Amino acid sequence: xxxxxxxxxTRTLWSLRRxxxxxxxxxxxxxxxxxxxxxxxxxxxxxxxVSCLQSPGxxxxxxxxxxxxxxxxDDEIADxxxxxxxxxxx
Amino acid sequence: MTKVLLIGSPNSGKSLLFNRLTGLSQKVANFPGxxxxxxxxxxxxxxxxxxxxxxxxxxxxxxxAEEKVAVxxxxxxxxxxxxxxxxxxxxxxxxxxxxxxxxxVIRECxxxxxxxxxxxxxxxxxxANNLSIDLPALEAAIHTRVIPISARSGKGLADIxxxxxAARSAGAQARRPHLVDTPDELLRGTAHQLAQRLGPRxxxxxRTQNRLDAFFLHSVTGGFAFFGIMYLLFQSIxxxxxxxxxxxxxxxxxxxxGIVPLIGNSILQDFTADALxxxxxxxxxxxxxIFVLTFVIGLLEDSGYMARATLICHKPLRYFGLxxxxxxxxxxxxxxxxxxxxxxxxxxxxxxxxxxxxxxxxMPCSARLPxxxxxxAAFIPAETFLGGLVGWQGLAMFGxxxxxxFIALAITGFVSRARKDAFDDLPFVLELPPYRLPGIKPxxxxxxxxxxxxxxxxxxxxxxxxxxxxxxxxxxxYGADLGQSWLGHLGRVIEPLFAPLGLDWRYxxxxxxxxxxxEVFVGTLGTIFGIEGAEENMVPLVQQIQGSDLTIASxxxxxxxxxxxxxxxxxxxxxxxxxxxxTLALKMFGxxxxxxxxxxxxxxxxxxxx
Ligand SMILES: Nc1nc2c(ncn2[C@@H]2O[C@H](COP(=O)(O)OP(=O)(O)OP(=O)(O)O)[C@@H](O)[C@H]2O)c(=O)[nH]1
Ligand SMILES: [Mg+2]
Numbered sequence: 170x171x172x173x174x175x176x177x178x179t180r181t182l183w184s185l186r187r188x189x190x191x192x193x194x195x196x197x198x199x200x201x202x203x204x205x206x207x208x209x210x211x212x213x214x215x216x217x218x219v220s221c222l223q224s225p226g227x228x229x230x231x232x233x234x235x236x237x238x239x240x241x242x243d244d245e246i247a248d249x250x251x252x253x254x255x256x257x258x259x
Numbered sequence: 260m261t262k263v264l265l266i267g268s269p270n271s272g273k274s275l276l277f278n279r280l281t282g283l284s285q286k287v288a289n290f291p292g293x294x295x296x297x298x299x300x301x302x303x304x305x306x307x308x309x310x311x312x313x314x315x316x317x318x319x320x321x322x323x324a325e326e327k328v329a330v331x332x333x334x335x336x337x338x339x340x341x342x343x344x345x346x347x348x349x350x351x352x353x354x355x356x357x358x359x360x361x362x363x364v365i366r367e368c369x370x371x372x373x374x375x376x377x378x379x380x381x382x383x384x385x386x387a388n389n390l391s392i393d394l395p396a397l398e399a400a401i402h403t404r405v406i407p408i409s410a411r412s413g414k415g416l417a418d419i420x421x422x423x424x425a426a427r428s429a430g431a432q433a434r435r436p437h438l439v440d441t442p443d444e445l446l447r448g449t450a451h452q453l454a455q456r457l458g459p460r461x462x463x464x465x466r467t468q469n470r471l472d473a474f475f476l477h478s479v480t481g482g483f484a485f486f487g488i489m490y491l492l493f494q495s496i497x498x499x500x501x502x503x504x505x506x507x508x509x510x511x512x513x514x515x516x517g518i519v520p521l522i523g524n525s526i527l528q529d530f531t532a533d534a535l536x537x538x539x540x541x542x543x544x545x546x547x548x549i550f551v552l553t554f555v556i557g558l559l560e561d562s563g564y565m566a567r568a569t570l571i572c573h574k575p576l577r578y579f580g581l582x583x584x585x586x587x588x589x590x591x592x593x594x595x596x597x598x599x600x601x602x603x604x605x606x607x608x609x610x611x612x613x614x615x616x617x618x619x620x621x622m623p624c625s626a627r628l629p630x631x632x633x634x635x636a637a638f639i640p641a642e643t644f645l646g647g648l649v650g651w652q653g654l655a656m657f658g659x660x661x662x663x664x665f666i667a668l669a670i671t672g673f674v675s676r677a678r679k680d681a682f683d684d685l686p687f688v689l690e691l692p693p694y695r696l697p698g699i700k701p702x703x704x705x706x707x708x709x710x711x712x713x714x715x716x717x718x719x720x721x722x723x724x725x726x727x728x729x730x731x732x733x734x735x736x737y738g739a740d741l742g743q744s745w746l747g748h749l750g751r752v753i754e755p756l757f758a759p760l761g762l763d764w765r766y767x768x769x770x771x772x773x774x775x776x777x778e779v780f781v782g783t784l785g786t787i788f789g790i791e792g793a794e795e796n797m798v799p800l801v802q803q804i805q806g807s808d809l810t811i812a813s814x815x816x817x818x819x820x821x822x823x824x825x826x827x828x829x830x831x832x833x834x835x836x837x838x839x840x841x842t843l844a845l846k847m848f849g850x851x852x853x854x855x856x857x858x859x860x861x862x863x864x865x866x867x868x869x
Binding site (some may be wrong): 208226230232249 | 317318321352355361404454455458459464465469472473476477478570571573574686687688689
């Protein structure tokens, strides 16, 4: 597998702070295909808006909202989801 | 016989509905991934129809070996001619999560010519918050009947029965296929659009949940809440189960006093007193703790809190190769390994579940308590300082408790680093369930079932082992002299094994019998030292031990040995059953014995040197 470092401007879902919104742009190459599919089934698919509801301290998994469902993801997976910032919805 | 399948995404309420429709009692909890096995039960009011509860899956595209099993089971069931009808349960408050899966299920059913009905569950939650979903539009869009129900309140359950009857008389052919050849990608898009268009409007549910999360997941308040709740949990295990434990002990003693003298045959009399009442009784005493613990953890789970505790513990546990999802099982293991092993079902990653299984038997379970209490009373000075606030004995108890947890984490940390790629792993994704008022009745029923299951399953093995130990200790001289019994001879055979720890044959035999259950160690020593009822009154036994030529080094070695060794047949039996691998339990037994022995030897040598 090719391991290009992501371009400077790319942010990952993990970098979101509490209350921030973003749109998913894709996944990086390190994420196994099966997980990509599963993430899409959860609702994390490209184009979708995700917001970070909670970002507990001490590296605990963060809490994200996609549509009406709330998931918590740890950095091992959220760091492979690429996002771009979007203006807040409300 | 015809069958109706019940399927749906995790935590959508399948098991609660299944229990409602069949009158059975599968475990229900507000935590995704609780049901792991397929359960079957007769539909109430329709004796010739079986309802089959499937484990929840997010999709028919499996990513772990276990999901593959569940999906394969579902696909096999669709081939089955007896299966007529599939009920697909969705969580109406979270349409997005369920619809893609629903469309996949509808497609499969069309391909196999099965009738399918969608059940929109949790309607009570929508109603309570003045929300709604556009059911007629949903029905039209997916060409499938959608019945609004609440598995909690019972609303709509009659409609389900009626629909099953109607589908039986109509036959599956009545359905015109719509989705047969639609690929997953298209279904996903459709599901997304439908959820956006028809799902509940407004953020009320998410907002309430988020307000509570802001408190329970906050770095400061969340931490305090966590420790406060854990403290209350442990208090409740001990305070709520003590009266019941005393009552069981009391009534067993009362029954023994009443029954034993009535038995004519003296061998039978001894057997009833020593093996039945003392042996079996020693393990029945722990049933209330299992009941209370299952109930209290159930309360926390069903309220939605356990999912938050899981997040809080995730990072530290991950360092040791575990996951936040290992927290509940390990917590349960502090009272007794058995409910802990059951709880490990919710660890979805097979690799981390295995590591969790390895950690649980090292948690300081309550059966170790009598052993620790005896040894500490015998060897650690009762001296206290700081006005009685701190004492050597208390410190020793605290130390040995943490020693067990420390060893557990050390082992999982080591194994996970040594076997980096062994077994499938899944990354940490947890659907955070909403906060809910717990349903008390199902929780009580579940706690009762766990306790019953423990008594029945473990009871058989314990009975068998008790019988063997008793026969060995009783013959050939009819209980007159344990030292001359077969067990005594056996003790001398194994004496060389325990001599390096400074232990003589009597302790060897006590360790041997404590394989049955750790607390048997105290009873066996009591018998050996010729004292009746050592478990009730420890002082004389303590003095006996102090009087025997056992050194403090050996005492410490024994403590350490009991903290590590997997001395519990019930745990091994349940472990073998739950992990579906007899070898895991045996390997762990062997490995922990060797480790326990090695560390005990080290401690003995070190302590002897000073
Ligand atoms: N308010 C409300 N709660 C419900 C309803 N149905 C289920 N629940 C709750 O939802 C949670 C999940 O229920 P389960 O029956 O364990 O769900 P499941 O689909 O079997 O879950 P898994 O076995 O983990 O896949 C529990 O806390 C139930 O009490 C309902 O109609 N209304
Ligand atoms: Mg279930």
